[in-house]
Amino acid sequence: xxxxxxxxxxxxxxxxxxxxxxxxxxxxxxxxxxxxxxxxxxxxxxxxxxxxxxxxxxxxxxxxxxxxxxxxxxxxxxxxxxxxxxxxxxxxxxxxxxxxxxxxxxxxxxxxxxxxxxxxxxxxxxxxxxxxxxxxxxxxxxxxxxxxxxxxxxxxxxxxxxxxxxxxxxxxxxx
Numbered sequence: 001x002x003x004x005x006x007x008x009x010x011x012x013x014x015x016x017x018x019x020x021x022x023x024x025x026x027x028x029x030x031x032x033x034x035x036x037x038x039x040x041x042x043x044x045x046x047x048x049x050x051x052x053x054x055x056x057x058x059x060x061x062x063x064x065x066x067x068x069x070x071x072x073x074x075x076x077x078x079x080x081x082x083x084x085x086x087x088x089x090x091x092x093x094x095x096x097x098x099x100x101x102x103x104x105x106x107x108x109x110x111x112x113x114x115x116x117x118x119x120x121x122x123x124x125x126x127x128x129x130x131x132x133x134x135x136x137x138x139x140x141x142x143x144x145x146x147x148x149x150x151x152x153x154x155x156x157x158x159x160x161x162x163x164x165x166x167x168x169x170x171x172x173x174x175x
Contacts, residue, residue, distance in 0.1 A: 043057075045138060045139040046100075047083060047100045048067070049065075049067060049085055049087060049098045049100070051063050051064070051065040051066075051087065051089075053139060055137075055139045055140070055141055056139075056141045058141075059096070059130065059141035059142065059143055059144075060143055060144050061087070061089070061096050061141050061144070062089035062091050062092035062094065062144070064089050064090060064091045064092075065087040065088060065089040065092075065094075065096060066087060066088065066089075067085050067086065067087055067098075068086050068087065068088045068095075068174055069085075069086050069153075069154075069171045069172050069174050070171060070172055071083050071084065071085050071171070072084040072085075072154070072156075072169035072170055072171045072172075073169055074099075074156060074157070074158045074167045074168060074169045075167060075169075076105070076158070076160065076163075076167050079104075080102060081101065081102055081104075081105035081158060081167070082099050082100060082101045082102060082105065082114075082156060082158050082167075082169075083098075083099070083100045083102070084097070084098070084099055084116070084154055084155065084156035084169045084170065084171055085097075085098040085100075085154055085171065086098070086118065086152065086153065086154030086171045086174065087154075088148070089144075092144065093146075093148045094128075094144035094145060094146060094147075094148065095118045095128075095144075095145045095147050095148060095152055095154075096118065096128065096141055096142050096143075096144060096145065096154075097116035097117045097118050097128065097129075097141070097142035097145075097154035097155060097156060098116060098139075098140065098141055098142070098154065098156075099114055099115075099116045099139075099140040099156035099158070100138060100139060100140075101114065101137070101138050101140075101158065103138070105158075106136060106138060109160045109161070110136055111134040111135065111136060111161060112134075112135065112136070112158060112159060112160045112161070113131065113132065113133045113134065113135070113157075113158070113159040113166065114131065114132045114135060114137075114140050114156070114157065114158050114159075115129060115130065115131035115132070115140075115155075115156065115157045115166075116129070116130065116131075116140050116141070116142045116154065116155065116156045116157075117129030117130065117142045117143075117145065117154075117155055118142060118145035118147050118152050118153070118154055118155070119152060119153045119154070119155045119170060120145075120147050120150045120151075120152055121150065121151040121152065121153075121173065122150045122151065123150070126155060127145040127146070127147050128142040128143040128144055128145035128147075129142060129143070130142050130143055131157075140156075142154075150175075151173055151174065151175040152173070152174050153170040153171045153172065153173050153174065154170065154171045155168065155169070155170040155171075156168065156169055156170075
């Protein structure tokens with residue numbers, strides 16, 4: 001009986017953490033100041049996406065960018081091989097696509113092709129797209145996309161040698 005009560009309390013607590021509504025691109029909650037300063041201390045790349053990493057800064061990502069929407073996953077042979085995320089900067093008013101290739105894939109496949117960008121539903125095109133061929137890098141940022149007033153999704157592709165088409169994923173639509 002006690003175990004059942006603990007499960008009920010745990011389930012109720014978990015349900016309370018689920019957001020009741022979806023946020024609009026650029027209107028979602030910004031990370032807390034403590035989390036922002038934690039990210040700002042390090043320029044190391046991360047699966048979560050670090051807007052002050054060397055690669056992010058080279059792509060023109062504004063340092064206050066944070067993830068909006070849920071993470072999407074690129075699959076290959078039934079397994080996740082990369083994460084795709086969309087980021088928003090309130091200061092620069094720009095969106096960014098982000099791809100993180102998982103280490104388990106990188107350990108097996110040495111050279112692959114990657115692209116990322118922000119898909120604009122009103123333009124019906126990918127904005128800010130960048131791509132890399134025959135790379136073994138892990139972190140990929142799109143160029144800044146002036147799409148904050150549009151409905152968007154981040155899109156990412158990953159193609160291993162010998163694969164006729166790239167695997168791809170896009171995040172949920174954000175308006």
